[in-house]
Amino acid sequence: MSEKKSRQIISTNNAPQAIGTYSQAIRTGSTVYLSGQIPLDPETMIIISEDISEQIHQVFRNLSAVAAAADGSLDNIVKLNVFLTDLSHFPIVNEIMAEYFDEPYPARAAIGVAALPKEASVEMDAVLELG
Numbered sequence: 001m002s003e004k005k006s007r008q009i010i011s012t013n014n015a016p017q018a019i020g021t022y023s024q025a026i027r028t029g030s031t032v033y034l035s036g037q038i039p040l041d042p043e044t045m046i047i048i049s050e051d052i053s054e055q056i057h058q059v060f061r062n063l064s065a066v067a068a069a070a071d072g073s074l075d076n077i078v079k080l081n082v083f084l085t086d087l088s089h090f091p092i093v094n095e096i097m098a099e100y101f102d103e104p105y106p107a108r109a110a111i112g113v114a115a116l117p118k119e120a121s122v123e124m125d126a127v128l129e130l131g
Contacts, residue, residue, distance in 0.1 A: 012069035015062040016040035019117075024066045032070045032128040036083070037062035038120035052089045052121050056096045059124050064100075072128045077106040079127040086121065087112040093122070 010025035
């Protein structure tokens, strides 16, 4: 079996549809790589709010929907990358993240960026291990 054939595309209507040349997620073996999610409402494909807290919650809802489509959940995340246009929002990420995760927390990186698609303030991608 070729390397490409061993990859499974993960897709759901419960998260924003891919707006480019990528998949919402790819599963290879027991590992699932979730593409970056910004705070788009899956139905309207519009940023849900300018409020950073609401944006962060929407990103976690989007990640959760894609994880569920892969028969997983946020509990299966082993690596989370957070991209923020303003790193002063990082304490808010920590506060909200505590609502979605229990110990052991996933490994994580937080990266300040100049801009994100559709003028979002936050984007996250993740790696799940389904074991």
